[in-house]
Amino acid sequence: MSGLSERERAAELVVDHPLGPAARRLAVHRSRKRIAAFRLHVPSTVAEAATLPAEHSDARVIAGGIDVINRMKAGEMIEDAVFVGRLESLRQIEVSQNALHIGAGCTHHELAASSIAVVALPALCSTWGTIAQQRIRFKGTVGGNLMAKEYSYEGAPILAAAGAELDFVTAGGTRTISCLDYFTTQPPDTGWLLGAIRVPCGHELRLIYDRSFKGVAGVVLAVRLAGGLVKSVRAAVTWACRSLHCADLPVAPLASLRSLAGNLASAYAAALSEPITDYIASGSYRRRIIEVHLRRALERAGGEQIA
């Protein structure tokens, strides 16, 4: 009885080191029956909600609750939960000062179907309508998606590419930070309650996003135009990196994006710090996919008409 040859060993699935063992060790005992008792707070205004941290510094916001409930089933102990799901002021969508204000409590569906948002930023609406699955779109909120800080969620890359800013509500007033900065720098003390997401709409926004390689890699390409001229070109990565990657590309006329696409994409991909290697794909493969997807997105953008 002989062992396996070198070739036979290679035939076995070999995968790189895991992510976060602690959560997986607990996984086999995960259950909604493990949700520990908590104090429920239901503020009647946003201002009331924002004052809470003084008393219960570890309080957790529940809007749709998808992520919070998931964590509680895995055994995370939450003593205070602040339910903001019924606060109408967190669910407003309006345009003011050349920006679309999206209440953090808006569900994905409400944003995608909003008659105000579809006029202000049609590309954002149509892109937003494709993320997650239908049932989650009815329940998950834009704010909840961001605050979960899951690298596999698409909300932050899309909004960062669109140049969004985040307005946090505190007892002392609103604190604003760009979406990109919130996820890539040590955020200043913004407070814990996200009130709204503001996306500039003065300039036309075009979004090109190929989601076909879900779970492996994707690139959101955001092109801003004013009067037919390209104002900014930004690309953000989905799924492939543990931290948010969003970078500006050189501004160039739309038509020339096509011919520059190859170089721009390869420079962008090369500059990424190592994409994730996991049981689904390797980091080097993800980098290649990012390059190809970005190149194709730039070619598409370059081939589009200037309305």
Added chain:
Amino acid sequence: MIVSNPLTVRFTLNGREQSIEVEPSAVLVDILREKFGLTGTKITCDQAVCGACTVLVDGRPTASCSEFAFMVEGRSVTTIEGLGSPDTLHPIQAAFIEAGALQCGFCTPGMILLLDALLRQNPDPDEATLRHWLSSSVCRCTGYQIIIDAAVLAAARYRNETRSDARS
């Protein structure tokens, strides 16, 4: 703003007003199955992935395994038992039987409610829309195509029924 424990939740369940006393941490699917004995709603993944626990909350398909009971305060909840009964089947239920669109049946209540939400919003969905919506519910038995066929059949019946309701 701190809420008492237990708290009172008033909601409509399958068309009837209900008032229950629950802990804040009570999960909707357990209330439905254990308190109300409505075992038609199933639990498979307990992670809002598979759709077996789908109920309608104000007409929206909702993963009841991941919905606290307090979240349905003032809302209307519909389970499979509230959609139709053996004597008065909903068109989707009838279509599933006719098309043979179920096997083990464990995903079926959630699948039917999901389709009900879709048809009320879009009475004539194309195949792409159906595939998209149905991706919220996992079926391990059928391979989905036969469910899509049943949905198309149900949509046609549903359109006829709502049309005749409008006329009458």
Added chain:
Amino acid sequence: MPPYSRRLDTAMKHAPMHAPNQLRVVGSHVAAQDGLAKVTGTALYTFDRSLPGMLHAKALRSPHAHARIVNIDTSRAAAMAGVAVVVTAKDLVGLNPLYGVRIKDQPVLAIDKVRHYGDVVAAVAAEDEAIAFRALSAIDVDYELLPPVMTIADALAPDAPLLFDQPQITALRPHGETGEGIPEPGPNLLYQFNHDVGDIEAALKACDHVYEDTFSFSRMTPYHMEPFVALARLEGNIIELWTCSQDPFLIRQDIANIFSVPDHLVRVHASYVGGGFGGKSFCKLEPLAVLLARKTGRPVRLCLSLDENFVTLSQHAAILILKTGVKADGTFVARDARIYMDGGAYSDASAIVTDKAGYRLPGPYRWTALRTRAYAVRTTTVPAGSFRGFGGTQANFASESQIDMIARRIGLDPLDVRIRNMLRPGEFYLDRDTPIDSDFALGLRKAADRIGYGQARPRGRGIGLAVGFKDAGGEARAARAAVKITVTGRVVVQAGACELGQGIATALSQIAAEILNVPYDWVRYGEIDTDISPYDQGTHASSGIAVAGNAVARAAQDVRAQVLAFAAEKLRCNPDDLYLENWTAQKGGKTFPLQPLAVEYFGGYGCEFVGRGFFKVDEDLTTALNAKRLFWMPSWIGIEVEVDEETGQYVIMDFVAGTDAGRVINAAAVRGQIEGGALQGLGQAMFETLVYAGEELMTATPLAYRLPVAADLPKRFRSFVEEHGMGPGPFESKGIGEAGILAVAAALANAIEDAVGVRVTSLPITPEKILSALDEAKR
């Protein structure tokens, strides 16, 4: 001459009005019997059952792949309010605590060691699950970590740590002349199956080409939507159990053995099963539920989460090394193969799956010589056991991939090569086993035709074909059935085949309705209770139609004969002068309702007529296993794929899957089974897999485990069913439950090679692997 009796079919062929083109119910579009209950949410599964005073159980599971248990302190847990009992291996003293198929090595609770992440170490029964979980947290287990054995290579390395250091309890069934089964042949080897035909060395020497290729098959989790659940209670000295198991009678036997109680004091109930696919075959956690019920004196419900199911049973991953020799014209000559099945930590059904992986490897083809060595390897991973396809999926992936590879290497068309070597209907399998009972070549041509095989395609688009092949119907299987007719002519069919969604309740009812010549909705399939139901050896091996179906058919014939004899006596004629129709006796054009005759005879209250049927396949040791095969199960898969050569991503443009049902009992059920199985196979081929990275189970939660959803369907997805009329079941039918999943992965790999000229020999077939192969090809 096949070992099972064909007299059944003959009898039915000669019965009046039962010529195939006059079937009224079999083959008709009838609504599934359980449809109404399931669409209204009123169907009860074991998952839905509860009893007053019921306790809820949860299992404490090992976080380590391999460790010695030094100490377990349950005192804090046992003292908690609401906790009725905490059990560990200490509570197994006096019991026979091991179970498994043929080799019993799996303890009800881990005794001295844990052998996989998720292995059950202790269990709690409490007033509710929340308390049970809190009690689990309060159990302290001291482990002494042992080196893990995570892969087949790890297990077979010299000086590999051993999972077991003592031989385990073994009771193999005898193998036949050309086969051999060896329990525990070496370190970390659970089992070995040898299969030898002809002179392999001489045959290989006589070949024009010999190729050796290695294939790697992944493992899936069954992901049945209803989790594993069991509810146990004691009534006096009777153990009563409701379980989601596919095998209520086998569970009765296991419980009786484990607890040393006579089996007539064990009663097992089956309900609708929310999916099985083999994951609910054979003993699982039923003994634990019974143990807790005995300890507490109260009913106990043990229900696993889906996460727990992931660590309870999986499909076998495998490595297959095929050295195949052919002639220049593509004639198959010889195959020398080694198969390593990853059996995981415990035996479960690994011994018999390994037998089948080895025995199915030749496919529906002619061979001069074969040497197959198939091993079940022990690793500190999820126990692998019964799963749809049962070794056939692994074998088909390797064999049907290699056929394409060899054909292309020697410049022949892969379809032609298959047809050249294909066994024809009536030809013996490997010159001695049951003759082929499907026209494999015909089915393959139909699949090829539907998928547009042979039509020119641009670079990047390709077509792949594959033939799925397995034997089915089980090993020397037996089943009993009863058919009861009430005084109004309504029928209750009793058998032990569980309704898992495959439609067996409906099909068996249709068979009875056909034979008794009553409307389909006059017949119902009764609930399964081992006290009352006739015996069945388990709802697997796709044996429902051919085994239970034959028993039901015979029972129906038996009761029909009784009724005709009764009517003949009442009508003072010969039974041969009569036939039954809708519970009337028809004689010379006149109609005689039976209900008044029966009511009159039985004194106003009525009674029932009961017929009984028995079917068994004889043991036969002239082949490799312990009986001849009952029937063969083909699948024919055609895939059209489009590959993006820059990324390796691919889209399945068209997919067709077909099988032969012999005779279709219920078309919608057959379609559902083919397509459901095909999508499972396709999911596995593309992405679905249970993954370990080192010691860690990566796909440990439902969020992390990707399986096919509607959006994953190919652009075009369709199935077809053939009726070649050669099945051993009633009306020439046979089972098709496992057909759809067979050979799908090979068809996809073949299509990709056709499209872009590269071959992926390991599952899943990911875009990254394709791109790597394309890069390699460019170098």
